[in-house]
Amino acid sequence: MNLEEKKVSGEVLYRGKVVTLEKDKVQCSNGKEAYREVIRHSGGAAILCMDADSRVLLIRQFRYAYQEVLWEIPAGKLEKEELPEQAARRELEEETGVKATNLTYLMQIYPSCGYTSERIYLYLVRDFDMTSVCWDEDEQMEISWIEYDKVKEMIRNGIIKDAKTICAIMAYEARREENA
Amino acid sequence: MNLEEKKVSGEVLYRGKVVTLEKDKVQCSNGKEAYREVIRHSGGAAILCMDADSRVLLIRQFRYAYQEVLWEIPAGKLEKEELPEQAARRELEEETGVKATNLTYLMQIYPSCGYTSERIYLYLVRDFDMTSVCWDEDEQMEISWIEYDKVKEMIRNGIIKDAKTICAIMAYEARREENA
Numbered sequence: 001m002n003l004e005e006k007k008v009s010g011e012v013l014y015r016g017k018v019v020t021l022e023k024d025k026v027q028c029s030n031g032k033e034a035y036r037e038v039i040r041h042s043g044g045a046a047i048l049c050m051d052a053d054s055r056v057l058l059i060r061q062f063r064y065a066y067q068e069v070l071w072e073i074p075a076g077k078l079e080k081e082e083l084p085e086q087a088a089r090r091e092l093e094e095e096t097g098v099k100a101t102n103l104t105y106l107m108q109i110y111p112s113c114g115y116t117s118e119r120i121y122l123y124l125v126r127d128f129d130m131t132s133v134c135w136d137e138d139e140q141m142e143i144s145w146i147e148y149d150k151v152k153e154m155i156r157n158g159i160i161k162d163a164k165t166i167c168a169i170m171a172y173e174a175r176r177e178e179n180a
Numbered sequence: 181m182n183l184e185e186k187k188v189s190g191e192v193l194y195r196g197k198v199v200t201l202e203k204d205k206v207q208c209s210n211g212k213e214a215y216r217e218v219i220r221h222s223g224g225a226a227i228l229c230m231d232a233d234s235r236v237l238l239i240r241q242f243r244y245a246y247q248e249v250l251w252e253i254p255a256g257k258l259e260k261e262e263l264p265e266q267a268a269r270r271e272l273e274e275e276t277g278v279k280a281t282n283l284t285y286l287m288q289i290y291p292s293c294g295y296t297s298e299r300i301y302l303y304l305v306r307d308f309d310m311t312s313v314c315w316d317e318d319e320q321m322e323i324s325w326i327e328y329d330k331v332k333e334m335i336r337n338g339i340i341k342d343a344k345t346i347c348a349i350m351a352y353e354a355r356r357e358e359n360a
Contacts, residue, residue, distance in 0.1 A: 013194050109342070
């Protein structure tokens, strides 16, 4: 079945710091016309970092859109012309002072495929050195090391709600099963 | 540590069909001022539906923001004043012709906490009757029943990239472990 939608016309409604908003007129594969609102985003990188005792590096950060402090793995936006792996290394060190000596690609996820173009690239870090944090002026967070089984319990209990964090744990579980 | 950010002022830049875009000036907990771009979204409901043979109901749909046909569990936006569970039942039936006779709440996820307020509510359906599909005029998809272990392989292999689908499988795995 042909499912593709073709762009008929489009306009950029807003260019921001984090998101750009576009509205396109499209032709659906059944011939009907429709409008699609699209959030353009440069993409993100997120890091599941675990120490030798299988403790997971989590941060707590106030997320304005939800008006809540959330538990998350370290993550950040790709800078212009930055590769996902570079962004992962940079964000991990800036946010938590952890300098990865080894980094494994886990998977990419599409966080909300109905309206955003954002891709989040997930990495695993098991080997690292400690340096010091370097937060942006408008960035504040708490850093914790939480036992792996406790993190899974926090997902089960709904304490961890952030999709990239849940997906990173799922990706890690899948790797473990594969190697078992 | 106080991590909260307080709204100083705000404006609505765009009110759309799927998203509303706001830009707020905030005061960070360290006293600094910053701007936050926020996508307001009514929320979504998504359904992990499995038959008696542990086959998972997946749809393939063209997602304009990614210009790709994606594998996903059935899902949709909450209508005005609709409860997540109502939306889950409605979307499942409209998209796939599956009428849930029993529905279990799994978890809620925050798909991309840096800029969207969207919450996606995940449900599990094991008991259902078959009716007929009722797609929106601009909606077209393919429906498949895929073996559970194959779905997990598709996540491992990067064929399934949609975050809500991966999180729903993670939530199901977590329940299985808890009940084991």
